[in-house]
Amino acid sequence: MNGKLLTGNAAAASAARLARVDYVPAYPITPQTEIIETIADWVRERKMDTKFVQLESEHSMMTAAGAASLAGARVFTATSSQGLLYALEMLYNVSGWRAPMVLVNVSRALAAPIVLEPDHNDVLAARDSGFLQLHAETCQEVADLVLMAYRVAEDRRVMLPAIVNLDGFYLSFTRERVLLPEQEAVDRFLPQYRPLHPLRASRPVAKGAAVMEGYVYTYFRYNMHAAALRARKVFSEASRDYERLFGRSYGPVEGYMLDDAEYVLVMSNSFTTIGRQAVKRMRERGVAAGLLKLRMVRPFPSEEVAALLRGRKAVAVFDQNLSPGSGGIFYPEIAASLYNAKGRPAAILPVVGGLGGKQLTPKEMTTIFEEMQAIAKEGKTPSPMYLMRNDELARVKRAVALAQGES
Amino acid sequence: MATTSRFKTLKDMPVEDYLTPGNTMCAGCGGILAVRIFHKVLGPNVAWINAAGCMTITMSYPLSPIKSNWLYTAFASAPAGAQGVRDALDFLIAKGRLPASEDMKVVVVTGDGAAYDIGFQATAGAIDRNLDFYYLCYDNEAYGNTGFQMSTSTPFGASTKTTPATEAFPLGNTGRKKDLFEVWRIQKAPYVATLSNSHGVDFLRKVEKGGTIKGPKLYIDFAACPTGWGFDPKDSVEVEKLVVQTGIWPLKESVNGVVRHTFVPRSLVPVKEYLKTQERFRHLFEPAEKSEAVSIIQSQVNEYWRKAAAAEDLDVRLPEGAR
Numbered sequence A: 001m002n003g004k005l006l007t008g009n010a011a012a013a014s015a016a017r018l019a020r021v022d023y024v025p026a027y028p029i030t031p032q033t034e035i036i037e038t039i040a041d042w043v044r045e046r047k048m049d050t051k052f053v054q055l056e057s058e059h060s061m062m063t064a065a066g067a068a069s070l071a072g073a074r075v076f077t078a079t080s081s082q083g084l085l086y087a088l089e090m091l092y093n094v095s096g097w098r099a100p101m102v103l104v105n106v107s108r109a110l111a112a113p114i115v116l117e118p119d120h121n122d123v124l125a126a127r128d129s130g131f132l133q134l135h136a137e138t139c140q141e142v143a144d145l146v147l148m149a150y151r152v153a154e155d156r157r158v159m160l161p162a163i164v165n166l167d168g169f170y171l172s173f174t175r176e177r178v179l180l181p182e183q184e185a186v187d188r189f190l191p192q193y194r195p196l197h198p199l200r201a202s203r204p205v206a207k208g209a210a211v212m213e214g215y216v217y218t219y220f221r222y223n224m225h226a227a228a229l230r231a232r233k234v235f236s237e238a239s240r241d242y243e244r245l246f247g248r249s250y251g252p253v254e255g256y257m258l259d260d261a262e263y264v265l266v267m268s269n270s271f272t273t274i275g276r277q278a279v280k281r282m283r284e285r286g287v288a289a290g291l292l293k294l295r296m297v298r299p300f301p302s303e304e305v306a307a308l309l310r311g312r313k314a315v316a317v318f319d320q321n322l323s324p325g326s327g328g329i330f331y332p333e334i335a336a337s338l339y340n341a342k343g344r345p346a347a348i349l350p351v352v353g354g355l356g357g358k359q360l361t362p363k364e365m366t367t368i369f370e371e372m373q374a375i376a377k378e379g380k381t382p383s384p385m386y387l388m389r390n391d392e393l394a395r396v397k398r399a400v401a402l403a404q405g406e407s
Numbered sequence B: 001m002a003t004t005s006r007f008k009t010l011k012d013m014p015v016e017d018y019l020t021p022g023n024t025m026c027a028g029c030g031g032i033l034a035v036r037i038f039h040k041v042l043g044p045n046v047a048w049i050n051a052a053g054c055m056t057i058t059m060s061y062p063l064s065p066i067k068s069n070w071l072y073t074a075f076a077s078a079p080a081g082a083q084g085v086r087d088a089l090d091f092l093i094a095k096g097r098l099p100a101s102e103d104m105k106v107v108v109v110t111g112d113g114a115a116y117d118i119g120f121q122a123t124a125g126a127i128d129r130n131l132d133f134y135y136l137c138y139d140n141e142a143y144g145n146t147g148f149q150m151s152t153s154t155p156f157g158a159s160t161k162t163t164p165a166t167e168a169f170p171l172g173n174t175g176r177k178k179d180l181f182e183v184w185r186i187q188k189a190p191y192v193a194t195l196s197n198s199h200g201v202d203f204l205r206k207v208e209k210g211g212t213i214k215g216p217k218l219y220i221d222f223a224a225c226p227t228g229w230g231f232d233p234k235d236s237v238e239v240e241k242l243v244v245q246t247g248i249w250p251l252k253e254s255v256n257g258v259v260r261h262t263f264v265p266r267s268l269v270p271v272k273e274y275l276k277t278q279e280r281f282r283h284l285f286e287p288a289e290k291s292e293a294v295s296i297i298q299s300q301v302n303e304y305w306r307k308a309a310a311a312e313d314l315d316v317r318l319p320e321g322a323r
Helices: A008-018 A033-044 A058-070 A081-086 A088-096 A121-125 A139-153 A183-189 A214-246 A272-284 A302-309 A330-339 A362-378 A390-403 B030-042 B054-058 B078-094 B112-118 B120-128 B180-186 B200-210 B233-245 B271-275 B279-284 B291-312
Strands: A004-006 A023-026 A051-054 A076-079 A102-107 A132-135 A162-167 A176-178 A253-256 A263-268 A289-294 A296-298 A314-319 A347-352 B046-050 B069-072 B105-111 B133-139 B191-196 B216-222 B251-255 B258-263
Touching (some): A004 A008, A008 A033, A008 A139, A008 A176, A033 A051, A033 A076, A058 A076, A058 A081, A058 A088, A076 A081, A081 A088, A081 A121, A102 A121, A102 A139, A139 A162, A139 A183, A214 A296, A253 A272, A263 A272, A263 A302, A263 A330, A272 A289, A272 A362, A289 A302, A302 A330, A314 A330, A314 A362, A330 A347, B030 B046, B030 B054, B030 B105, B030 B233, B046 B078, B078 B105, B078 B133, B105 B112, B112 B180, B120 B133, B180 B191, B180 B251, B191 B200, B200 B216, B200 B251, B200 B258, B233 B271, B258 B291
Parallel strands (some): A023 A051, A076 A102, B046 B069, B046 B105, B191 B216
Antiparallel strands (some): A132 A296, B191 B251
């Protein structure tokens, strides 16, 4: 196998370069910074024909990004965590402007307490923003999904911006073998951006105009929703073209040992790799375990989820995020996808884990399958699992005791 | 002012109008008048970049009173929107993907809430990046669109919805109006100017002059607000004239940091005459005149003009009895 060893950040930057983006407004934040540094280098070394500008905040960065897209440029930018939240107001505006830019989010858990490693509360805070969302498990996926994101976002049937998500540290700073497509083939897959009704001297337009009545607002919001739903089909078309050109195929979801699986773990992003290991272990023990990975998060692939999860004995939804007072964020979305499906699983187990990048032992992961089995056998109501080990709790307590001067 | 200007008298005001008759602003709105005059000088090829404020609702889907491009961004980041549009146009024109005839003047238009408060940082960023754009702030000295709450542009002694004059707080707002002209100037914006709609030739010339300068061109227009300030809309331009004659609103410009007053009132009208025109200052005179507060306002004006007169060798006569 050919390819280069690239970090997830380098894969994202490489894809932006292959997409021949015109404009990159930027603002640094860990663990995303390597992306904009890489692009800044390339631009200053004349290896990338792009206008790069560093803004004074993520809020301004997103404003400039959306505005440039409306003026007809293909726009790329990246952020993480607090930066995404600082820009959040503009995410809603940029999608409302129907500006099809691509934003890479490198997931990092949110303060307070401040931390560097990932969970998905950052990107899921943008869940309802109108951005399409594609989540990557590997560095290869990062590169491929950035290219696919442009293709889908800029499609006239969609015209919505997109987020490609990758986990900080686990992908951002981890080198994996990545096959980068040839420029010529990318140009065929992704022709130059042709804006729809851009800001022009010869044909003035108004963008982001006020609406004074709820029904007019509703009209625009339903239009956005319909466009986001159409992105499912457009994504599938793009996926077929991508496979034809580059030999890699991406569905909105991906199954692992799913065909005959009775117990299915639903996951997303880089920890899916850990989930796959757990499935293998369970299979070695003779348990019919399987995994369903969410790749497309917006639009939500409810039909695929329902089709692939029906008839299973039990399903566990692994949420690497936490909505305090409710639980995991994906859980209700999966449950809602299944509620009206025929032959839905008898039990769906909510699992929260990996917060702030908390590592997961194989045992923690296999425990989820054991719990699924117990629920299915005993017919009991699943109660939520919040993963944290006793040794981890003991370490917290020991550190606090040390800080308090106790020996 | 430069004698090379094409604007000698008000008769030189361009007849072309880029605002259609009729819009959603209040009668007597100083802000929309400023936009109209500004646009006349700039000509047709303009991209207005707006932040939340009164002007936002001029563009009420599906109607627009403005014949050029318009982008509403958000409250805090209109200058960043200008950055994106400017950069995209420059890049696409440089690459030959867009003809040069599609170039536009990029103009941020906001009220004082955005300029003095929530968009302060985004403006500083645009100045630091030497963005080639215009900024027109229509300054009505409060958050007008939300019903007239205090901003950092609100002058001392004004009653607003969040600084109401009461028995316990008899002066209304006790903060001083932020000197945004100076703030923008010391950030090294190449051109900063104040405007008043009542001084049309001065206004026209300053916008014209901005066109000769590359980089940030920042204007603060004193925009009378009959609704928020409490006066008859027909008197808008009179109120704007009086604020200049009292010396409260000096007409000036800064070119590369060097300040010059472009209109010097030879004899300052006492501030009291201006304050008395508006409901927002009524508590300073009723039930009895709060002469201490009024004299604070007068002495601030006097102090300003003493310094300006010394710096530029101006002949300004202060009101009688001024300390």
